[in-house]
Amino acid sequence: MKKRDLAAIGFMTFALFLGAGNLIFPPLMAQQAGDYWLIAIAGFLLTAVGLPALTIIVLGQLSSAEKLTSALPTWMNRTFWFLVLTTLGPAFVLPRAVTVAYEMGIKPFTDANLLLPFSILFCFITLLLALKPGKLLDYIGKVMTPTLIAMLTLLVVAALVNPLGTSLPATQDYLEQPIVNGLIQGYMTLDAIAAVAFGWVIINTIKSKGVTSKADLARYSKWIALIYVVLMSLCYLAMGYLGATSSTIAPNAANGGEILTRYAAGEFGYAGQLLLAGITLMACLTTTVGLTNANAEYYRNTYNVPFYRSVIIVTVLTAAVSNVGLEQIITVSLPAILILCPIAIALILSIIFLPKRAINAGLQSRVVIAATIFGSIDAFSVLDMIPAALNVQFNQWLPLYEYHLSWLIPVAILFVGLKITQRTQPTACAETV
Template identity: 65%
Template sequence: MKGRELAAVGFMTFALFLGAGNLIFPPLMAQQAGENWLSAIAGFLITAVGLPALTLIVLGKLPSIDRLTSALPTWMDRGFWILILTTIGPAFALPRAVTVAYEMGIKPFSSGDGLFLFSILFCALTLVLAIKPGKLINYIGRIMTPALIAMLGLLTVFALFNPLGSPSKATDIYQSAPVVNGLIQGYMTLDAIAAVVFGWVIINTIRTTSSQDKETSFRDTLIIVGIYAALMALCYLSMGYLGATSSNIAPNASNGGEILAAYAAGQFGAFGQILLASITLIACLTTTVGITTANAEYYKNTYGINVKLSAIVVTFLTATISNVGLETIIQVSLPVILILCPIAIALILSVIFIPKASEPKQRCASMGQTMVVLISGVFGTLDALNILGKLPDFVSDTATHYLPLFPDNMSWLMPSLVTMALVRITRQFMASKQPLFG
């Protein structure tokens, strides 16, 4: 790729990840972290930027995205992708993006309830941009993302040179362990699972735009991931500093949206409201386009379904669900996402730590990788039930005493790593014994 193309795809990658949720996470965390906000953000960057970047690099190394699950039984392979694309798509993330875009981008300037009309128009625009995935670089990488970066840059410059307050005293959890709590908050953005979904768009774009040479294509992938990581880290740092200095204008805020709204109004007045609305609308639109395109790409590659038909179904479901009670949809979908996130990360780690010796021409299920998925799924379910407050007290107390990282909602990690280590040791042992039986 040429320099401009690399920059455009890197910008597109950044914009796909930068939804409204990513903007409102860091300000609230940094406000609570107070004088320790930089330590908290450092931990946050490791999991909120590092994990997605690692996921994209691993996907870029595979011959095709679906090879991530090709060593699983067919039912598990297809089930994983359908669940992950549906929950991150029309069942959860897409309706949430539409609703947030309306609440922060339109509602402050209108009276009455205009969500129904807005959802139709917003999903129609998403459909128009998604049915031509080859144009995504032009739509997002060269047009929308530079505008988004410019507006975020304006907020950042004013936050640095004209802060509306100073960092306050950290809350208890951020006094004792700011980095650890930042790590947990970054993990809870669920961007690692979003990276698996966006991989369909990003890696396919790189391979259709880049050289056919695998080494050159992978080098381009590394550069693009580097651009994404740098831009996202700068965004999180600036939003974090903004939140850390917001205690005077938005004390005891319940969410990051309140902090951003108060800051924009306090810094720019009415123009600030328009600026924040524009940032939110563009951020949500790039996310909905990316997720819709990912769904369409998967169903085309796996089942041969026409891209336009898939995109129409996804956007229709999104517009419908956006208007039938998002809270109910979240209650149903969030447990599934919380379970799928550990599975997705475990799959990425298994590709690194227990890679297959070669890529078979025919599908060949791996007992080792299947065990990793099952173990991460079981303990991920335990974490999900704990997050949702559905575990009986005696189970929660027992798990707190005996399961590492259970209080941090990451009890799946150690069992998954132990399983991978055992699989690797077993493979090496069997390989060393092979000549005796060969």
């Protein structure tokens, strides 16, 4: 593969992950962390960037995204991918990307309600770009991403030259545990599960450049993950700096979007609002194209549904959900994503820590079941759906429960037990990966 193509795929990967939500998280966190914002961002990067990068590397070693779950029973395998791609697709993330693009990119400039025509146009553009998967590298990696980076750089350079304030005193949480809270916020971006979905796009793009051997796929995936880590880390640091220096322009902001909006207007006036609108629209579009493509790839590979038909269905559903009952859909879909995220991470860790001969249907199923049970507890805790009395018991007896990571210790114990079992019974399991 040419170095130019490798760099373009790395740029494309960065753009796929960079949705509006990724721009909004760091500014508010950095403002709340105050003087400790760099420590908080360090923790944030470990989970928000480290987990997706690890997923890209593992999927590259497997040479195919579907091999992540190939050892599972068919019903469990297909259920996992269906839920992941549906919730990251037309049931939640895609409609949210459309509405965020409208709220931050269009609504500030008009009093009219233009969500319906905007969503139709936005989804139609997504449809046109996603229908040509072989051109994704040209559209996103070589054109859209450099444009997005240029716009972000303009805003950040202006902030470096003319910061609009200094850091505020840290809130109590960040004063006591800045790095821990950064780790949690990074985990809650849920980009680890997005990486599983984007794996379909990234691996296929590498293969489209004539790469066929497993060794080359693994090697190029590592380079792509490195490019992604560098670009996304710089972006998060830049957004964090905006939040940390927003005390004058947006003190006590309600969310990161408010900080970015006021900062852009404070630096450039009306032109700054246009700049932020362009950044938001571009970031949301690259995400919708990537997720639509991932859905279509899955249904083509698994159920032989024609690619174009899947793309049309996904974009039509996305446009519809963007306008009808999005809040209700979020209420239903968010718990699913919060549960699926630890399952996806546990599956990635199983590939890393368990020997290949240990990964069969029975053992990987146990990993999924453990992650599902304890991940469900974490999900309902995040959503404040745990009864008060039970919440007290979980806080007392479940390690890491207060950090919404109670699934981690049971899964780690399971890995240790499985490794011990494999050493005492070396022929018990057949290699399936």
